[in-house]
Every structure is written in structure tokens, then in C-alpha cells.
Amino acid sequence: MSSLVRFGGRLAVRLRSLTRPQAVVLMAILALCLGVWAAAATGHQGLAVSLVAVLLLGVLLGILHLSRWIGGVYRANQTANREMRTVVEQLQRRVVATVEKERLSAGDRHQDLTRTITRGLRQSGHGTDLLLRAQSREIEAMFQLFQQFTPRAPMPSSGDFALNPTDLLDLLHLVRLREPRLVVELGSGTSSVWLGYALEQYGGKLISLDHDADYARKTRAMLAAHGLNAVVEVREAPLRELTATGKTYQWYDTQALDDLTGVDLLLVDGPPAATGPDARYPALSVLEKRLASTATVVLDDANRQDERDAVLRWTQEVPGLTEEQRLLGRHAVLSYSRTGAPVSV
Numbered sequence: 001m002s003s004l005v006r007f008g009g010r011l012a013v014r015l016r017s018l019t020r021p022q023a024v025v026l027m028a029i030l031a032l033c034l035g036v037w038a039a040a041a042t043g044h045q046g047l048a049v050s051l052v053a054v055l056l057l058g059v060l061l062g063i064l065h066l067s068r069w070i071g072g073v074y075r076a077n078q079t080a081n082r083e084m085r086t087v088v089e090q091l092q093r094r095v096v097a098t099v100e101k102e103r104l105s106a107g108d109r110h111q112d113l114t115r116t117i118t119r120g121l122r123q124s125g126h127g128t129d130l131l132l133r134a135q136s137r138e139i140e141a142m143f144q145l146f147q148q149f150t151p152r153a154p155m156p157s158s159g160d161f162a163l164n165p166t167d168l169l170d171l172l173h174l175v176r177l178r179e180p181r182l183v184v185e186l187g188s189g190t191s192s193v194w195l196g197y198a199l200e201q202y203g204g205k206l207i208s209l210d211h212d213a214d215y216a217r218k219t220r221a222m223l224a225a226h227g228l229n230a231v232v233e234v235r236e237a238p239l240r241e242l243t244a245t246g247k248t249y250q251w252y253d254t255q256a257l258d259d260l261t262g263v264d265l266l267l268v269d270g271p272p273a274a275t276g277p278d279a280r281y282p283a284l285s286v287l288e289k290r291l292a293s294t295a296t297v298v299l300d301d302a303n304r305q306d307e308r309d310a311v312l313r314w315t316q317e318v319p320g321l322t323e324e325q326r327l328l329g330r331h332a333v334l335s336y337s338r339t340g341a342p343v344s345v
């Protein structure tokens with residue numbers, strides 16, 4: 001009973017899902033069946049046979065229509081399959097082309113990377129080589145410095161903020177050759193101690209300026225440890241605004257220089273570059289009038305652009321100032337002659 005109910009339910013669902021033409025055909029078949037049954041029951045044999053013939057014709061036409069419809073679906077399927085195959089083939093070709101392109105560009109990138117790494121290795125090898133050679137030069141210079149002077153206390157280290165041994169060696173050589181009586185140093189430190197020993201030996205005095213109270217104290221303590229207080233005086237000169245050739249700089253308080261005249265050797269090693277651009281340029285604007293009629297100016301760190309520019313401007317702006325050739329270190333040496341007469345070197 002329940003299976004009959006289920007069947008009835010399914011049938012009802014199917015009947016509801018029929019399209020309008022399908023429903024019309026079904027109604028027509030049912031009507032014909034009913035007609036056949038009624039004609040047979042009422043003894044109208046001829047009508048019953050005719051209706052059966054119509055029914056058979058309808059079924060035949062239905063089968064014909066169905067076979068044509070199935071043929072159409074089959075052909076449409078085949079066309080869709082062919083199109084699908086074409087799309088898949090095109091996709092395959094595109095994927096293969098993309099993979100090939102990526103493979104080639106990865107190959108190129110790999111080659112570029114290999115070249116860069118090779119170049120880097122070569123350069124770092126070259127850099128190491130240069131560093132080793134520079135180190136040997138500094139060690140040779142250090143040996144020569146200690147051969148010339150015998151310090152009375154451990155010497156502070158050179159390099160970094162302090163003058164390198166090669167620069168110190170050349171500076172002390174200048175002191176020995178030119179025997180300056182008054183030396184002014186802008187930026188105190190290790191160089192003050194070495195200069196102190198040289199001036200003690202060859203005669204002369206050093207006035208060293210420092211903008212930083214702590215560094216000034218440290219340098220004074222080092223000089224005391226080496227017994228050089230009589231030869232070197234460290235003056236604290238905080239940075240102040242100073243205008244030189246139309247521009248404002250942070251430079252040493254010029255009051256610290258007020259009593260100085262006849263400076264034979266000027267060492268420009270401050271203010272530090274971090275205090276502003278062209279930090280050391282004002283040195284000659286302030287100190288030219290305090291130089292002796294012939295004097296020497298030494299500028300450290302002349303390998304840097306700001307210092308190279310300062311040398312160029314000084315030689316253009318200060319009459320009688322010319323740059324000398326140097327073989328050692330990174331400093332520049334300039335000779336000054338107020339009268340314009342050549343300086344004997």
C-alpha cells in the first residue's frame with residue numbers, strides 16, 4: 001500500500017514537472033485511449049480501429065521526433081566536445097609557453113646573479129687587498145713615529161677620529177723641517193700629544209682648540225700624563241654661529257684665538273663633519289690674518305668632498321695660498337705666503 005502511495009507521489013511530481021507541450025501530448029494520448037475504449041465499449045468497431053490507427057501514427061511521429069531530437073543532441077555534444085578539446089589544447093599551449101618563458105627568464109636572472117656575485121667577490125677581494133696595503137702603510141708609519149720619539153706614557157691610539165699614523169708622520173716631518181714656533185690645532189686629541197713631543201724636541205708651542213669640554217679635558221689629562229703641559233695648551237672653544245663669505249657656519253668661539261698672531265703652522269682637524277656641511281671651511285677666513293707671513297696649513301681628511309672643496313675655495317680666495325703635493329696619508333698641505341714670495345719647503 002505504502003509503495004503504491006510512493007509511486008503515486010512520484011507520478012504526481014513527474015506530472016507537475018512536465019512542460020506545456022508534453023502535457024498537451026499526454027492529454028491527447030489519454031483522450032485517444034479514452035476514445036478507443038468508449039468506441040469499443042459502445043460497439044463502434046470502425047471508430048475504435050481508426051482511433052487506434054491515429055494513436056499509432058502519433059506514437060510513430062513521436063518516435064521520429066525523438067530520434068531527430070536525440071541526433072541533434074548528439075551532434076551538439078560532439079561540437080561541444082570539439083570546442084572543449086580546442087580550448088584545452090590552447091590552454092595547454094599557453095601554459096607550456098608561459099613555463100618556457102619563465103624558465104628562460106629564470107635562466108637569465110640566474111646568469112645575472114652569478115655575474116653580480118662574481119663581481120662582488122672580485123671587488124671584495126680587491127677591497128681586502130687595499131685594506132691590507134693601507135694597514136701595512138700605517139704599521140710602517142707607526143714604527144717610524146716610535147723611532148723618532150720615546151713617549152713617557154702609553155700613547156693614545158691613532159686612526160678613526162684621530163690622525164692616522166701616516167698623516168702624523170708627515171705632520172711631524174713638516175714640524176722638523178719647518179720648525180714652527182707657534183702651532184694652532186683645531187680639534188684636540190692624539191695629534192696634540194705627538195705634536196707636543198715634536199715641539200718639545202724642535203722648539204715651539206701648540207695651542208689646541210676643542211669645542212667639546214669632555215674631549216678638551218681628556219686631551220689635557222693625556223698631555224699631563226706625558227708631561228707636555230708646558231708645550232701644549234688646550235683651549236675650550238664652544239661652537240658658535242659664524243658668517244664667512246655670506247654663509248653661516250657652526251665654528252669655534254673666535255675669542256679663543258684673539259691673542260694669537262704669527263701662527264707658523266695651522267692644523268685643521270675640526271670641527272667634526274657632523275656639526276654641519278663644510279664645517280672646516282671658515283678656518284682660513286678667521287685665521288688668515290693670524291698666520292705668520294709665511295706659514296703652513298695642514299687639513300686632515302682631504303679625501304672627503306667637503307674638505308676637497310675647502311682646499312679649492314681657499315686656494316682661490318686666499319692670495320698666496322697654494323697646495324703642496326703629498327705622498328703620504330689623507331691630509332692636504334698648503335703653503336702660505338702673505339707677500340706672495342715662494343715658501344721655502
Ligand SMILES: C[S@@+](CC[C@H](N)C(=O)[O-])C[C@H]1O[C@@H](n2cnc3c(N)ncnc32)[C@H](O)[C@@H]1O
Binds near residue numbers: 209216272
Ligand atoms: C677629528 S677630531 C680631532 C682629532 C685630533 N686632531 C687627533 O688627531 O687626535 C675633532 C673633534 O672630534 C671630537 N672627538 C675626538 N674623538 C672623538 C670620538 N672618538 N668620537 C666623537 N668625537 C670625537 C673632539 O671634540 C675633537 O676635537
